[in-house]
Amino acid sequence: MRETLRTRLGWLHAWAGFLVGLIATCIFMTGTLSVFDEEMTRWMQPENQVPANAPLTDTALDAAAALIHEQQVRGSSVFLTLPSPRSPTLDVLHYDGQKFVGTLFDPRSGVPITVRTTMGGTFFFTFHYTLLAGTTGTRLVDILGIILLVTIVSGVVIHLRALVPDIVMLRLSAARLRGWLDAHLLVGVLFLPFTLMIIYTGTVVNANLILPATPLTHLFAPENPETPATGPAVTNAAPPPLPALAPLLATARRSLHGREIGFILFSPDRLSLYASDASGPFLTRDHADFSLPDGHLLGTTTAPGPIAHTIQAMHGLHYARFAPLGLRWLYFLSGLCATGIIASGLVLFIMKRRRASGHRIGFRIGEGLTITTVTGLPISILVFLWSNRLLPATMTGRDRLETGLLFGAWILCAGHAALHSTSTSMNTAWRPQLVMIALLGGGLPVLDIVTCPHAVRSLWAIHAGMDGMGVLAAIMALYVRRQLRG
Structure with a gap:
């Protein structure tokens, strides 16, 4: 039994x-x-070279508030994300149907930062x-x-x-x-x-x-803890200018027991300041609400x-x-x-x-899908990273092209796997894709240094981490290739 x-x-x-x-x-x-x-x-x-823990100034908050008001007058719903050690810029963002896009401000000076999409x-x-x-x-x-x-x-x-x-x-x-x-x-x-x-x-x-x-x-709420949903759309009436945000941030921190503010949502009659996701192990949507246009504290929601x-x-x-x-x-x-x-x-x-079962069509499909998953996806991810460096920074629609190249590479890997999985030798299907991972991953640091030397020097920790991941992928691919010999 x-x-x-x-x-x-x-x-x-x-x-x-x-x-x-x-x-x-x-x-x-x-x-x-x-x-x-x-x-x-x-x-x-790499154009964004603002260091971690850069101080947030009233000048930057005022510049962001001016842009938010301008967007509201145009009828756009936007929100504001505050700087954090991992993402030190001050960002005015909106949802374009696929992702959140907008303007990045240097938190020290309030100057917009032009970055590649x-x-x-x-x-x-x-x-x-x-x-x-x-x-x-x-x-x-x-x-x-x-x-x-x-x-x-x-x-x-x-x-x-x-x-x-x-x-x-x-x-x-x-x-x-x-x-x-x-x-x-x-x-x-x-x-x-x-x-x-x-x-x-x-x-x-x-x-x-x-x-x-x-x-x-x-x-x-909202569903995505990383990128908040936008607030309600503004009415046809022209919205009044926003109050100074710096005092509201200080009040909100006190109301939320000292937690830092992560982002701010705007609606016609109020604005809501939400606790940062990094404030502690309890990921909440606690927030403090302020009335518009006077900035009076309405209360907190927990x-x-x-x-x-x-x-x-x-x-x-x-x-x-x-x-x-x-x-x-x-x-x-x-x-x-x-x-x-x-x-x-x-x-x-x-x-x-x-x-x-190696002679059966079902097995061949299964092995082809396995190769496509285990080695094809890493290849596609590395192609995604390489395309970010090789495509012109000012190219229109480059973000869509990056994604398209990722899926294009994945489709090619699937075709290669399907073609070679009919072979009697397992290596003929796996070995070329593992070698490709090793080449793309091992070459990532060289590509990074050649194309963005200034960013590598100024933000060496981030670049060392990313390039190190590429090298790690290369080492793992070479090890697996050796284990699959014979």
Whole structure:
């Protein structure tokens, strides 16, 4: 009876893990990059060389307020994001249907900063939780998260009996299949708490989309914790000039118990100052409201109670906006290993079935999709980064072209995988794409230094981190290529 249960769970773990894992690998890979989404955006806009912790002046606030009023007179809904250590500019933004765009101000002088248009790190954040399919994509990600939790639990059960011996007798140099399985188990066990936490919290934060009856939907708004929704559209009457923002910021900080302000939303009769996502581990939408045009404090809005705090903690843990640099790197490395767990599971699924089913069309499609996911997506991401440096900075529509090149490269990788997955040698399908990752990733620092030497010098930490990720991808690709020899 016990063996029958383990056999059935093994079947569930293998097939559910493979079918869900193809998309889950993409979700985890882009989610891991989203840990440093702000830094990626800064790397992709090298013209922005404002240092972290640059002081915010009244002059800059006045310049931003003047632009906001001008936009309101034109009938546009805009909002203001305040500087933070990760994104030190003062930004007046609006939503163009795909992303938030607008004017960046130097917080010290109030001078607008001209930067190249790009999706930046926002692309990976949006892909991670919507698959670029809006609410439908978010629902799909949530459903996949639930299935992935079932897959993980079934994997723990079927390996529980021999788990300790398999880890103690780690056989990376043994037969290729045995080595990959042991590595899959070891990394899976070490990062099991993080993987369960990140999947569970990621499912909970958008649970209202698959469980419409949940009473928790009002506790967190807007949906995107990184980029707030715009306020109500202005009326036809010309809005009055905004009051001085500096005193309102000071009042709002006191009203919100010393928390910094993250962004400001505007409506015809009031403005709302929201607590920063980085204020603490509880990611809230607490805010202070002020009347217009006199700037009188109307009150503060919070979501009290243990249920609200629990949901806020879930959001805080998943998005990690509060995390200092060291913890953010831990999130990144844990996400990278969680991605490796799923990707290695896909490889194991293919390796176990290649001898018996390699001639079947279904297997060839499955292997082609695996290659497209495991190596094709990293290639596409690196093409995205390379295109940011190689396309002219002033080109119209360059952000759309960057994204188009990413998907174009991904399609080419899929075609290459489909063509070569019919071969009897596994390497003919994997090896060229792994080499391409090594070339693009290893060449990223050179490209960065050649094209943006001034930005590399002034913001060396961000550029070293981004270029280092490219080198890390190259090293991992070369290692995997060696492991897949034969």
